[in-house]
Amino acid sequence: MIHVVKNRYWILYFCTFITLAIMSSLKYHNLNTTFFDLGVFLNNFSMIASGQWQSLFLSHVQPLGLFWAIPFYFFSTDWAATIILTCQAGFLVLPVIGLYRHFGIIPALAFSIYFPLWYNALFDFHIDHLAIPILFGFFFFERKGKLPHAVFLAVLLALVKEPFALQTVFCGLYLFLARKNYLAGLLLILFGMAYFSVCTEYIQYYFNSPFISITGGWDPVSHNKAFGWLGSSKQEIILFLITNPHTVLLEIVTNQEKVKYVLYIFGALGFIPLLRPMILLPAIPIVLIPLLSNIPEHHAYNTHYTAGLIAPLIMAFSEGLPTAKKLWGKATFPNNLFTPILISGLLTCHILVSPSPISRKFFIEKSWFFHYTVYIPSKRTHMIKSAVTKYIPLNPELVISLQNTLNLGYFSKHRNIFIFPHGATEKRMIAKINSLNWDGFWRFIKNQKLEKNVSNPILADYVIIDLKKPWFIAAQGCHWVKGICLEGQQKFTSKFSRLIKKTEQEFETIYENDEFLILKNRSIQ
Structure with a gap:
């Protein structure tokens, strides 16, 4: 015992x-x-x-x-x-x-x-x-x-x-x-x-x-959206917190x-x-x-x-x-x-x-x-995985633009991934991560100058969209309940629909099934 x-x-x-x-x-x-x-x-x-x-x-x-x-x-x-x-x-x-x-x-x-x-x-x-x-x-x-x-x-x-x-x-x-x-x-x-x-x-x-x-x-540090109201540097933020505690407290409690x-x-x-x-x-x-x-x-x-x-x-x-x-x-x-x-x-x-x-x-x-439904396997999930592996080559150099809610491990080895609508409705520069090294880091410390290390703007090679998954414009999503965006988000849904329509005009739809779409850049033979 x-x-x-x-x-x-x-x-x-x-x-x-x-x-x-x-x-x-x-x-x-x-x-x-x-x-x-x-x-x-x-x-x-x-x-x-x-x-x-x-x-x-x-x-x-x-x-x-x-x-x-x-x-x-x-x-x-x-x-x-x-x-x-x-x-x-x-x-x-x-x-x-x-x-x-x-x-x-x-x-x-x-x-x-x-x-x-x-x-x-x-x-x-x-x-x-x-x-x-x-x-x-x-x-x-x-x-x-x-x-x-x-x-x-x-x-x-x-x-x-x-x-x-x-x-x-x-x-x-x-x-x-x-x-x-x-x-x-x-x-x-x-x-x-x-x-x-x-x-x-x-x-x-x-x-x-x-x-x-x-x-x-x-x-x-100051990140305009997050802490910009406190100051534009660590020193300004600390000074504001010390000299304006009442303002900070009022912001929190209200x-x-x-x-x-x-x-x-x-x-x-x-x-x-x-x-x-x-x-x-x-x-x-x-x-x-x-x-x-x-x-x-x-x-x-x-x-x-x-x-x-x-x-x-x-x-x-x-x-x-x-x-x-x-x-x-x-x-x-x-x-x-x-x-x-x-x-x-x-x-x-x-x-x-x-x-x-x-x-x-x-x-x-x-x-x-x-919700419990996200843990239950479905035939639709199998359909999406099969379509992706069939229609998109396993090539890490291909540039992919995908919906935020379409996270497939199949693409994890791709060097360049955009989040829709980036790379789909407008060209986007690619970050040259491999160009960064410790020699460049020491030069930055010495000169305080950043190198650009980006490519010319390009479109994605493939775009993957699922209209039955929560809609996202980059990292911004709508309040998704029972397969739709809730009422009161008409501005968001209208913008998302326009972006989908524009993508379908610019890219060739090579697969469509149950509102799941794979689109290919028309320049790819």
Whole structure:
């Protein structure tokens, strides 16, 4: 009996892991993922495996992508995709073991049904998920007194993606202020600040210079759409935050979606994490970034941007439970009701908000991306895959323009992929990623001048469209329910229809079946 109790966490681990692994893999194989972002990662990993190491730095600085590229050296894209999605699920659920050992079944259960965990597993694939086990490891090692291990993981956290370097800084602040480990804390603060500055000032600019040329400008720090209202540089943003806190606070509390974001992530844990505020220090930058951003996706509760919050909030929840129970008793509530009511509340939040098989989203078709139908194989999926392999040659040099919701692994080895309507209704320049190298990087540091590294504008060789999948114009989609864009989006649907019509005029339709189309550039013989 003792043996069973000691190993009970394995039951919770494997049940959660197997569920997430199967669901994420089924979504991919049933063509219900998107190019932004699973398709981008599959393409980047394929390019890295083929020798294009520069893909490690596209958009974000993600050196740990080298690890995820390994399956693409040995397996086909579909097998490699299945492996990384399965491993993602395994890594995400790993903290269940540590939580059970340190705190018992309630924190382990709370983590396994915490809705951000499920979105990080089922919202395509994002390298951000590595922040979850790494941060838990940081807290676990720090609790055990294994400071070198904790510091190593805090440094590793920065290598996940450059925004997490800010979290490394706050891990240092946590060690410095809460644990009085002054030297280790100071080292992490300095490393995180230096790494973030180098990444955003130099590495991102140089290795994304072709895209800066194509778009006409890009700032990874102030980003006009996200943080432009705060300033045009890091210095201006920091100064604005210090001198105008009332303006910033007013912007946050008057934005309904930002308020909902905060209420959801804390409320799903009964606000218990607030009882241990010092443990929440590492969460501060990951909370502030979406709250300061004016891009709706950044403060949406159902995306991967919550990855850096999960470990601090769950750890604060775990350590705050005894205090919560004492407060419950002081309020004259029966002590024996605390745990049942807590578990009932956690499960209720899970059912209402998460995308799991026991959630309302799974059964009510208000979000196509998480409805149960996306996990069910269909003959239509087989038709699309067969048509693509039959009518489009497997040639990495061919330029493809595809609908964002048509993420096929077949195209992951293509060097140049446009997202419809780019390359279909207008010519588009191609980024010459292979032209970037470390010699050019040092020249950029010395001269502060970016090279263009782009081709002349061209049209795609093939365009792939599926009118029965959610409509997207580049990365912008409509609210898709039951196979149509909801009413009130006439401007979007009219524009999309015009783009389809123009594409059909410019390209030759070589395959059409059940509103799935493959079109070929007329210049191709």
